[in-house]
Amino acid sequence: MDVAQFLHEFWIARGAIWDGFQMTVAISALSIFFGTLLGLFVGLALVYAWLPVRFVVRIYVDFIRGTPVFVLVLASFYILSVIGIQLTAFQAGILAITAFCSTHVGEMVRGALAAIPRGQSEAAMAIGLTFRQTFQSVLMPQALRQILPTWVNAATEMVKASTLLSVIGVAELLLATQQVISRNFLSLEFYFLAGFIYFLIDFSIERLGRFVEKKLAYC
Amino acid sequence: MMSEPLLFIENLHKSFGKLEVLKGVDLTMNASDVVSIIGSSGSGKTTMLRCVNLLEEFHEGRILIDGEEIGYTLKNGKRQRLPKAQIARHRALTGMVFQTFNLFPHLTALKNVTLGLIKVRKMKKDEAAEVARHWLSRVGLLDRQDHYPGQLSGGQQQRVAIARAIAMNPKLMLFDEVTSALDPELVNEVLNVIKDLASDGMTMLIVTHEMRFAFDVSTKVIFMNEGRIGEQGPPAELFNNPKSKRLAEFIQNSTF
Ligand SMILES: Nc1ncnc2c1ncn2[C@@H]1O[C@H](COP(=O)(O)OP(=O)(O)O)[C@@H](O)[C@H]1O
Ligand SMILES: [Mg+2]
Numbered sequence: 001m002d003v004a005q006f007l008h009e010f011w012i013a014r015g016a017i018w019d020g021f022q023m024t025v026a027i028s029a030l031s032i033f034f035g036t037l038l039g040l041f042v043g044l045a046l047v048y049a050w051l052p053v054r055f056v057v058r059i060y061v062d063f064i065r066g067t068p069v070f071v072l073v074l075a076s077f078y079i080l081s082v083i084g085i086q087l088t089a090f091q092a093g094i095l096a097i098t099a100f101c102s103t104h105v106g107e108m109v110r111g112a113l114a115a116i117p118r119g120q121s122e123a124a125m126a127i128g129l130t131f132r133q134t135f136q137s138v139l140m141p142q143a144l145r146q147i148l149p150t151w152v153n154a155a156t157e158m159v160k161a162s163t164l165l166s167v168i169g170v171a172e173l174l175l176a177t178q179q180v181i182s183r184n185f186l187s188l189e190f191y192f193l194a195g196f197i198y199f200l201i202d203f204s205i206e207r208l209g210r211f212v213e214k215k216l217a218y219c
Numbered sequence: 220m221m222s223e224p225l226l227f228i229e230n231l232h233k234s235f236g237k238l239e240v241l242k243g244v245d246l247t248m249n250a251s252d253v254v255s256i257i258g259s260s261g262s263g264k265t266t267m268l269r270c271v272n273l274l275e276e277f278h279e280g281r282i283l284i285d286g287e288e289i290g291y292t293l294k295n296g297k298r299q300r301l302p303k304a305q306i307a308r309h310r311a312l313t314g315m316v317f318q319t320f321n322l323f324p325h326l327t328a329l330k331n332v333t334l335g336l337i338k339v340r341k342m343k344k345d346e347a348a349e350v351a352r353h354w355l356s357r358v359g360l361l362d363r364q365d366h367y368p369g370q371l372s373g374g375q376q377q378r379v380a381i382a383r384a385i386a387m388n389p390k391l392m393l394f395d396e397v398t399s400a401l402d403p404e405l406v407n408e409v410l411n412v413i414k415d416l417a418s419d420g421m422t423m424l425i426v427t428h429e430m431r432f433a434f435d436v437s438t439k440v441i442f443m444n445e446g447r448i449g450e451q452g453p454p455a456e457l458f459n460n461p462k463s464k465r466l467a468e469f470i471q472n473s474t475f
Contacts, residue, residue, distance in 0.1 A: 123321035127335035128311025
């Protein structure tokens with residue numbers, strides 16, 4: 001590997017790589033944010049909703065989880081336009097990953113709530129807390145702490161999944177890298193660079209998760 | 220004039236599916252009474268306490284606390300469970316202490332106690348903390364107020380649970396085998412706290428296997444047998460002169 005040449009080409013491509021990086025961060029952050037928000041409701045519905053609603057949400061979760069993310073991305077871009085919903089590639093991609101994220105978070109929340117011993121809500125209700133108060137002050141705080149490590153893991157998965165948006169033409173880091181390589185042919189070097197940047201993003205998320213986990217630790 | 224009984228239970232029936240667990244229980248308690256419930260496992264002691272705390276629904280009978288019927292009402296001649304907000308208010312009339320403590324693990328000892336004061340009694344944070352510290356000090360745990368349940372021994376956790384319940388200023392305290400999950404050397408610190416409350420005049424309904432304790436603390440002892448009150452009376456009478464063979468056997472097999 002010619003270091004001088006790589007640095008030279010990197011300097012030329014820095015803008016494109018930076019744009020790709022920003023796009024990847026934007027896709028990941030938006031998908032994780034909306035996916036988590038939606039996932040909380042999905043999880044709640046799976047535990048507390050009226051049976052027919054629970055059933056519908058269960059089908060949503062199993063359907064999305066049973067579909068490869070790649071297919072979800074293609075479907076939200078190509079199939080939605082057939083039924084008259086026009087989304088940009090960026091929007092369609094976010095939609096797909098958000099859906100994917102929401103089912104994972106939903107399952108986590110469901111599992112965490114189910115794992116809280118019955119005695120917790122009974123003790124809360126015994127001192128006169130309503131269900132809503134019990135949920136807010138006793139159940140949800142415990143569930144959120146419980147899912148944090150798995151959630152961090154899922155968040156890093158979403159970053160990886162964002163690479164799939166390259167196939168519908170979103171210029172995220174992977175596509176940006178491929179475009180750079182098509183100009184300078186330094187495929188090994190630039191794929192390695194992209195890999196390293198993905199690692200940095202996921203590593204930062206994990207660090208942040210650890211930090212929050214420590215802050216919230218009890219006993 | 221006689222005042223209202225503090226707790227009045229009339230013809231309480233409770234089934235789980237086909238299994239009838241309470242088969243018509245009647246009980247009257249006056250203020251400052253300490254009633255202990257003894258009886259073999261499965262006789263319905265826990266279920267009875269849970270009905271009084273409205274953690275279980277019951278199919279027949281009435282429970283009145285200080286003259287007010289809890290949990291149910293008659294609407295057009297039909298018995299109906301009250302709306303949730305009412306149920307929550309009625310639950311706060313009694314304080315329940317569980318066998319398994321059930322402290323909130325994500326909250327400190329102090330916050331375990333202040334939660335209900337703030338959310339249910341609508342106290343300001345400072346006021347709630349003051350009340351909580353008073354009760355934590357009464358159970359001998361003021362110096363542990365910032366500890367999480369996981370950092371406390373079983374006996375300490377149970378004492379916090381007692382403080383959490385009594386800080387709500389309930390009219391009646393319910394204890395369900397609160398020392399059964401404790402190592403033997405931690406039992407007394409908890410029983411002493413309860414005795415201390417008894418001498419304050421707190422009205423208490425106590426399910427226990429600690430016969431010595433029941434003998435010492437109670438104004439009345441109840442022997443539950445297969446979903447009914449088998450026998451009841453002052454502790455000396457019940458323990459020394461059991462009328463039924465079942466109670467005699469039960470006492471014989473218990474350790475004092
Ligand atoms: N949630 C429940 N569902 C079904 N059966 C129950 C439930 N809770 C208690 N029981 C049954 O009711 C009976 C009385 O239980 P319990 O009140 O816990 O007795 P005790 O506290 O005297 O040991 C037992 O046979 C028990 O198996
Ligand atoms: Mg029991």
